[in-house]
Amino acid sequence: MWIVIPRHMLTPALPVTKPTAEDLLIWYDRHRRDLPWRAKPGETANPYRVWISEIMLQQTTVTAVKPFYLRFLDRFPTVEALAQAQEDSVMQAWAGLGYYSRARNLHACAKAVVDRHGGHFPPTEAELLKLPGIGAYTAAAVAAIAFNEKAAAVDGNVERVMSRVFMIEDPLPKAKPLIRSLTEDIVPADRPGDFAQAVMDLGATICTPKRPACALCPWMIPCQARATGLQEAFPKKLKKETGQLRKGAAFVVLRADDSILLRTRPPKGLLGGMAEPPTSAWEPDYQPSQAVLDAPIDARWQRLPGVVRHVFTHFPLELTVLFAKVPKGTPAPDDMRWTPRMQLHEEALPGAMKKVLVHALGEIPVPKTDKSASEP
DNA sequence: GAACCGTGGCC
DNA sequence: TGGCCAAGGTT
Missing domain, CATH: 3.90.79.10 (Nucleoside Triphosphate Pyrophosphohydrolase)
Structure with a gap:
C-alpha cells in the first residue's frame, strides 16, 4: 500500500535570499561599460557631463545618444557656455534626438545653475529636483553618480530588474512605489553612484527586456522570476493603444x-x-x-x-x-x-x-x- | 493618474 | 511590417 506524501512535505520551501549591492558591484567592477560621460574607476565624475548624459538618455538608447553627446560637449563644454548660448543653437544641437522640451529645459536649467548656484550644480537630490527638466529619477541619478549621495535612482532598468528579482505581480506604473522602497533598501551608502550605474549596465546587457541572459546574472540566485522560469513575463505592464492616423x-x-x-x-x-x-x-x-x-x-x-x-x-x-x-x-x-x-x-x-x-x-x-x- | 512628448532599432 | 522598447518630465 502506497502512502502519498505531498511534495511540499518532502522538499523544504525554496530559500529566498535577498539581492545584495555587494554581489552586484563585484559584477560591475568586472563588467562595467566604458561610456563617454562616465568617469574611469577612481576618477571623480563631472556633474555637468553626468547631467547632460542623464537628460539625453531619458527614453533614448545609448547608441543614439553617443554622437549627440560628443558633439554637444564639443559645442557647449561647460555649464557657463551652455547658459550663454542662443536658444536656437541649443535646439539645433538637439535636432534629431527627440523630446525637444528636454532641450529647452536643459537650457533653462543651465541658466538657473549659473544664476542661482554660481555655476555649480547643487549636490543634493532635493535641490537638484527644483531645477527645470530634472525629475525624481534624474535628481537621484546626478546626486548619486556625481556627488555620492545615497539616493535611489529608479528608472526603467531598475523597474525591470526589481520586478523580476522580487516577481512583482502589480503592473507598472502601479508598482512604482513598492519598487522605489525595495531599491532604497539595497542602495549602499559607500557606492550609491556605482550602484545606480551597475543596475543600468545589468539592465542593458543582462536583464534585458527580451531574452535576458540569466545565467550570467549576479542576481540569478535571489531572482524569484528566474527561479520559476517566468523572467520574461516581468515586469507586468498595461499596454497602451496607438493613436488614430x-x-x-x-x-x-x-x-x-x-x-x-x-x-x-x-x-x-x-x-x-x-x-x-x-x-x-x-x-x-x-x-x-x-x-x-x-x-x-x-x-x-x-x-x-x-x-x-x-x-x-x-x-x-x-x-x-x-x-x-x-x-x-x-x-x-x-x-x-x-x-x-x-x-x-x-x-x-x-x-x-x-x-x-x-x-x-x-x-x-x-x-x-x-x-x-x-x-x- | 493619464496624456502628451520623438526617434531609431529590433524581431 | 508593426508593435515594442530605450537612463522620464511636465501638465
Whole structure:
C-alpha cells in the first residue's frame, strides 16, 4: 500500500535570499561599460557631463545618444557656455534626438545653475529636483553618480530588474512605489553612484527586456522570476493603444535663389520650438486633394507622388507634400523666413520635417566637418 | 493618474 | 511590417 506524501512535505520551501549591492558591484567592477560621460574607476565624475548624459538618455538608447553627446560637449563644454548660448543653437544641437522640451529645459536649467548656484550644480537630490527638466529619477541619478549621495535612482532598468528579482505581480506604473522602497533598501551608502550605474549596465546587457541572459546574472540566485522560469513575463505592464492616423499637407517652396521657406513652431507642444516647412493642420479626415487651399503662398503647386509617413509617440502621421518654385525676391509670409538650401543643416529640423524636405528636394547637403576651422 | 512628448532599432 | 522598447518630465 502506497502512502502519498505531498511534495511540499518532502522538499523544504525554496530559500529566498535577498539581492545584495555587494554581489552586484563585484559584477560591475568586472563588467562595467566604458561610456563617454562616465568617469574611469577612481576618477571623480563631472556633474555637468553626468547631467547632460542623464537628460539625453531619458527614453533614448545609448547608441543614439553617443554622437549627440560628443558633439554637444564639443559645442557647449561647460555649464557657463551652455547658459550663454542662443536658444536656437541649443535646439539645433538637439535636432534629431527627440523630446525637444528636454532641450529647452536643459537650457533653462543651465541658466538657473549659473544664476542661482554660481555655476555649480547643487549636490543634493532635493535641490537638484527644483531645477527645470530634472525629475525624481534624474535628481537621484546626478546626486548619486556625481556627488555620492545615497539616493535611489529608479528608472526603467531598475523597474525591470526589481520586478523580476522580487516577481512583482502589480503592473507598472502601479508598482512604482513598492519598487522605489525595495531599491532604497539595497542602495549602499559607500557606492550609491556605482550602484545606480551597475543596475543600468545589468539592465542593458543582462536583464534585458527580451531574452535576458540569466545565467550570467549576479542576481540569478535571489531572482524569484528566474527561479520559476517566468523572467520574461516581468515586469507586468498595461499596454497602451496607438493613436488614430492623422493626415495633412506640407508645403515646400523653392525660391529661385535656391532658398526654402521655413517657419518655427510654437515653443510648447509637439516639436515645440523646432523648424519646419509650413504645413496644414493635421487631422484624421484631412483631404489631400484640397491641400492647395491651405498653401502659405500663391504659386503653381505640384502635388508630389507618395506621402511622408512618420510615427510619433501617440499617433502616426501621413503628410502629402506640395512643391512650388517661386521667383527671386518673393517675400516670406508673416512669421516665415527663407533659408538657403546650403544652410538647411543649421536649422533645428526634427526628423519628420527632414523627411518632408528630402522627399521634395533630395538629400540635405551636410558640409564636411572641418575641425581645423574651429581651431587657431 | 493619464496624456502628451520623438526617434531609431529590433524581431 | 508593426508593435515594442530605450537612463522620464511636465501638465
